Amino acid sequence: MKKIGLAEGGGGSATNKFIKELFISRLGNEASEKMPDAAHLETGVRTAFTTDGFVVRPEFFTGGNIGKLAVCGTVNDLAVSGAKAEYLSLGIVIPEGYEAEKLEKVVDAVAETAEKAGVKIVCGDTKVVEKGAADGLFINTAGIGRVVKDWASFENIKEADAVILTSDLARHGMSVLLARGELGFEGNIESDCAPLNKMLESLHEYDVHFCRDATRGGVAAVLNEISEGAGKGFLIRENDLPLRQDVGNLCEILGFDPLSVANEGLAVIIVAASDASHVVEKLKSFPEGRNACIIGFVNGEGRVILETAVGGRRVVDMPAGELLPRIC
C-alpha cells in the first residue's frame, strides 16, 4: 500500500513527480502542466472571487467525499452570488503516511465534479506535514468567475418576495453523521452535495433578488443572516418544508432542527412573487432541483417566523455555537 511521504512535500524532484503523476494527470490542462506560479486566464472585467476550506470527517460519506465537496462548495458560492463559475484553485494539506489510493480517489472526485460543473482547476498547491500534525486531508479551493447578476445584495430584497428552497433539507449533515458510525445504528442517507451552478445560471433570466447556499448553520442561518442584513422578516410554513421522511426521523431522534443542519446542494432563493412559480418550474427541470418548492415569503416583521404544522408560530433563531463540527 503506497503512502505519501514527507519527500513529496519537499519542493524538489520528488514533489514534481508527485504533482505530475497524482494531480496533473487527473486535473491536467495546459496551464497546470507548465506548473506556473500563477495561471493567466481570460476573464470578464467584473470577476467574482471566493474561497472555502474543507475539513470534513470522515472524508468519505454516502454521496461524496472531501474532494467532491471542495469543488461543489466553491462553485456554489460563485453561482449563488450571481456569477458564472469558471476557474478553481486546489490547495491540499496531506499528512505523511496518507494512503496514495485514498488521495487518488479524492483527486478523481475533484476532477469529475469540476468536469460536471464545467469549471477548470488551473492552479494548486500541496503541503505534506508530519504524521499526526493533521488528522487527514485539509482542502482549500478558491474560485473565480464572471459576474452576471448581483444576487448578494440585501437591499434588493422586497416585501412579499417568495422564498424558494432548491432541494430538501438536512441531507448532507445527516449523511456525514451516519458515516461517522458513532450512532449505535446503521443507515444510509445520501448527501445532497452537488454543483448547482448550471441550474442557478438558468435563473439569470428571472427576477431573482437574492441567493445563498445553506451550508453550515443550514437554512436557519441563511434566513437569519438575510433578516439581519436586510432588516426584513420571513414567514415560512413547516408544512411546505421539503424534508425526506428518513432524514426528518433521524433529525428528530438526534434532536436536530432540520432547518439548522448543513446542506451542500441547497440554495435559498428570494425572488419576486410574480416569478416564483416559473423559477420553481425551471428548478424542477434539473435533477438537483427536483424537490424545489416555495416555503414562504418576506414580510415586514424583523424575525424569521415558522408557522408550525399544527398552526402555531415560533421564531427560528440563528443557530448558536457548536452545531455539528467538521461537517464540511
Add this chain to the structure above:
Amino acid sequence: MKKIGLAEGGGGSATNKFIKELFISRLGNEASEKMPDAAHLETGVRTAFTTDGFVVRPEFFTGGNIGKLAVCGTVNDLAVSGAKAEYLSLGIVIPEGYEAEKLEKVVDAVAETAEKAGVKIVCGDTKVVEKGAADGLFINTAGIGRVVKDWASFENIKEADAVILTSDLARHGMSVLLARGELGFEGNIESDCAPLNKMLESLHEYDVHFCRDATRGGVAAVLNEISEGAGKGFLIRENDLPLRQDVGNLCEILGFDPLSVANEGLAVIIVAASDASHVVEKLKSFPEGRNACIIGFVNGEGRVILETAVGGRRVVDMPAGELLPRIC
C-alpha cells in the same frame, strides 16, 4: 487567556461574531463586511490566479510569521508571473484551544503585509477543528491580479540572457530552522519574507524574459525547473552568489547547500543581457533588492553548472526528497 472553541467554527451566531471581531475588524473593507459568498471585483480581461498553502512551524520566527508569509507567498507568485497583484482570499484552519491573542497577531500580520503590498483581502473562510486534529494554524491564500506581462513562459528564455537574484540566499530557511530551537545553539537570522510585487512591477519596462520566486527547493530548484522546461543550461558563479556570512556559516555547519534552501523574498530573474545592469540598478533602489546581483547567464548546455570559488565546475542538481519540512 482567551482560546478559540469549536463553537467559533459552527456556522452560527458565534462564528459570525468571531469573524466580525477578529477578522473583519482587522482586514475589513466593504466587500467583506457584508460577508457575501463571493466578492465581486473590478478586474482586467486577463486575470492571473494562484494559490498557496502555509504550514510553517514554528508559526512565529525572526522577520515574520505564518500570516505575513501567507500574504507574501501569494503576492509574489502573482508578481513573478508578470501580473499586478490585486486581491487575496484568506482561508484558515484553527485547532480548538488555539490562543486568541496569537491568532490576532497572525491576522494583524496579514493586514499589515497586505497593506504594504497594496492588495486587499476580499474573501475568507475559517474552520475550527478539534484539539489535536491540527498541530497549529494552516493557512491558504489565493490571489488574483491583472496580467501585464508574461514572465512564466520558458520559450522566451534566450541564450546569453543574464540570471539575476533579487536578494541574498537562504535566509528564510535558516531563520525558521533557528526558530525551532533544536540546534543546540542560539542565533538570530531574519527571514527575507517580503512582498516583492512593487519592486517587480517596476521592472515591467525592461526586457525581462522569465521570473520565478525561489521558495521550497531554493534557487537550485528554480534553475533546474527552467533548465528542464526551456531545454537550456545555466552557468552561475559561486563567487557572485549573494550570501550573508552568518547564513553561509550556518548552512555549512548543518550541511545545507544555500542554493537549495528556501527563500521567501527572493526572485530569480532571467533578462536580456543588454538590460541586466539596468535591472540590477532598479532592484537596488528598493530595500528588498539592495543585495540584487547578476550570478551568471543562460548557455547552450542542458544543465545548471556552478563555477566554484576555486575555479572548478559542478552540476547543481534538482534538490531531491525531504529538504526542510514545513518551512513555508
